[in-house]
Amino acid sequence: MGKVKVTANPTTGQVFTKGEGLGKDGKQYGYFRVEEKSVDMSGAVARVKVKSALKSITEEDFNRVKDILVHGAEIDGRVRTIESLTQEKGMKPKMAGSGTDALPCLKGGSQIYFRTELNTNGEADELIAHDNGAEISAAAKAKQEAALNK
Numbered sequence: 001m002g003k004v005k006v007t008a009n010p011t012t013g014q015v016f017t018k019g020e021g022l023g024k025d026g027k028q029y030g031y032f033r034v035e036e037k038s039v040d041m042s043g044a045v046a047r048v049k050v051k052s053a054l055k056s057i058t059e060e061d062f063n064r065v066k067d068i069l070v071h072g073a074e075i076d077g078r079v080r081t082i083e084s085l086t087q088e089k090g091m092k093p094k095m096a097g098s099g100t101d102a103l104p105c106l107k108g109g110s111q112i113y114f115r116t117e118l119n120t121n122g123e124a125d126e127l128i129a130h131d132n133g134a135e136i137s138a139a140a141k142a143k144q145e146a147a148l149n150k
Contacts, residue, residue: 002036002076002077002078003074003075003076003077004034004035004036004053004074004075004076004077004078004079004118005034005035005036005037005072005073005074006032006033006034006069006070006071006072006073006074006075007033007034007035007052007071007072008033008071009033015032015033015066015069015070015071016030016031016032016057016059016062016066016069017030017031017032017033018030018059019031019056023058027058027059027060028058028059028060029056029057029058029059030056030057030058030059030062031054031055031056031057032054032055032057032062032069033052033053033054033055034052034053034055034075034077034079034118035050035051035052035079036050036051036052036078036079037049037050038051051079051081051116052079052116053079053080053116053117053118054118055117055118076120077118077119077120078118078119079116079117079118079119080116080117080118080119080123080124080125080126081114081115081116081125081126081127082114082115082116082117082125082126083112083113083114083126083127083128084112084113084114084126084128085107085110085111085112085113085128086113087111087113088113088115090115091113091114091115092113092114092115093105093111093112093113094111094112094113094114094128094130096130096136097136097139097140101139101143103132103135103136103139104132105130105132105136106130106131106132107128107129107130107131108131112128112130
């Protein structure tokens, strides 16, 4: 099992972020964030990949371990990616590229969605290979050519 790093909320600087309202059990819930870095050597150029996930926890339980779950602390686990052709709660569209130039990753014409989670039992990622690579490559090539022709 690998290690993930606990990180503070970039907006508040706090490790524990309270959710809105109380849970069905009357307890205050919130979450903490973890991050995992890896080096992708699959292409011609090595790239650093950063994956993050949020983990729910009651405020009461967080207060019991707040000396362990501090910004920068390493804990056992890894960030697992789960992809689906059905958008479930908390899932975002899988995109190729970034910003306004990003294109959706599709499988059989359907959008692929993903979410991440903190995993401590060794489960593998559940990935769906997109099949619109030709369209994504053509768009990237057109963008590169447009930049060269400026």
